[in-house]
Amino acid sequence: MAGGGGGTEDLNLVPYLDIMVNLIMFMVTVTAYIVQLKQAPIIAPTYGSGGGGGDQKPFLTVAIGTTQMQILGGSSGGNGAGGAETIKKGDWAKLNSRLKQLKDTVPNLADNLVVSADRAVPYKEVIKAMDAVRLDVSGQPLFPNVTLATVVNK
Amino acid sequence: MSVDAKESRLVDDEMLLRRRRHRKIDGGIEGLNLTAMMDIMTIILVFLIKQYESAPDNITLTDDLMPPKSSTPDELEPAVTLTLSQGAVLLDGIKVFGLVNHQPETADGWGALGKALSVRRDQLKMIEKASGKPFDGALRVIADENTPYDTVSQVLLQAGREQFTKFKLILQAGGSK
Numbered sequence: 001m002a003g004g005g006g007g008t009e010d011l012n013l014v015p016y017l018d019i020m021v022n023l024i025m026f027m028v029t030v031t032a033y034i035v036q037l038k039q040a041p042i043i044a045p046t047y048g049s050g051g052g053g054g055d056q057k058p059f060l061t062v063a064i065g066t067t068q069m070q071i072l073g074g075s076s077g078g079n080g081a082g083g084a085e086t087i088k089k090g091d092w093a094k095l096n097s098r099l100k101q102l103k104d105t106v107p108n109l110a111d112n113l114v115v116s117a118d119r120a121v122p123y124k125e126v127i128k129a130m131d132a133v134r135l136d137v138s139g140q141p142l143f144p145n146v147t148l149a150t151v152v153n154k
Numbered sequence: 155m156s157v158d159a160k161e162s163r164l165v166d167d168e169m170l171l172r173r174r175r176h177r178k179i180d181g182g183i184e185g186l187n188l189t190a191m192m193d194i195m196t197i198i199l200v201f202l203i204k205q206y207e208s209a210p211d212n213i214t215l216t217d218d219l220m221p222p223k224s225s226t227p228d229e230l231e232p233a234v235t236l237t238l239s240q241g242a243v244l245l246d247g248i249k250v251f252g253l254v255n256h257q258p259e260t261a262d263g264w265g266a267l268g269k270a271l272s273v274r275r276d277q278l279k280m281i282e283k284a285s286g287k288p289f290d291g292a293l294r295v296i297a298d299e300n301t302p303y304d305t306v307s308q309v310l311l312q313a314g315r316e317q318f319t320k321f322k323l324i325l326q327a328g329g330s331k
Contacts, residue, residue, distance in 0.1 A: 017195065040224055044314045117303040118303065126306070
């Protein structure tokens with residue numbers, strides 16, 4: 001059937017090859033522009049009535065202001081994590097090392113850490129703070145569970 | 155053309171034909187063999203298609219919607235998607251309302267988002283009843299990196315009120331600690 005009355009010829013692969021080359025070029029270009037996305041799970045503050053007021057593990061809050069950050073301690077037992085410490089905003093390494101110190105020294109410290117921020121603080125700075133508290137410098141989990149505090153309009 | 159020339163031409167043609175036949179018998183190369191190249195191309199194409207397939211859902215990033223970079227290692231999981239760009243709030247790709255200076259342009263304010271989320275939650279609960287697929291309250295939040303925390307917080311607050319409590323912030327890979 002190939003040709004007008006001529007004998008049977010081999011399949012002409014050249015057009016197929018052209019299509020393949022174009023497809024591969026397209027796929028390579030498209031995949032180069034795909035941005036790899038990841039997800040960071042966060043814990044939302046719970047709603048509803050409180051529990052029985054039992055002992056709560058001491059926990060830390062990282063508050064991000066417009067010019068500085070603070071590590072705030074909180075506990076029902078007041079066993080060492082209380083107080084506040086100010087760190088220059090953007091000094092994520094110092095925040096990380098200070099949290100590591102606190103985790104090593106304060107007994108029974110909760111794995112959960114609360115991140116709070118001023119209304120005007122850009123979202124990317126909150127994410128940087130979350131990255132800074134997730135792992136220590138050796139790659140070990142520091143505070144893997146982050147609760148984002150919400151701002152309630154009055 | 156003389157007779158000698160004709161004869162010599164015939165001899166040449168015959169030799170050429172013999173050579174060709176000889177080559178075929180020996181299995182020699184006759185022209186470029188494209189079959190092997192086609193095989194390579196097909197393998198590359200299948201590899202690229204599989205790679206593209208494993209890429210996350212089509213989330214189109216623009217200057218208006220550029221999530222911050224993060225070092226989080228977790229891969230994306232399917233969930234209801236709430237997009238918070240500089241100019242609008244979208245729920246599963248459908249615009250809920252526009253934003254002006256990161257605040258809702260509608261009279262309902264953030265309550266309009268709460269309504270949209272409650273409708274979506276009811277749909278998912280109906281699916282739960284019909285198919286048994288449980289409603290887990292998972293919500294993926296994609297926000298622009300320059301969105302003020304107040305706006306992100308309002309979104310989380312509305313979502314939490316509508317029983318979406320498993321938040322997953324969608325971020326760009328490649329951030330440094």
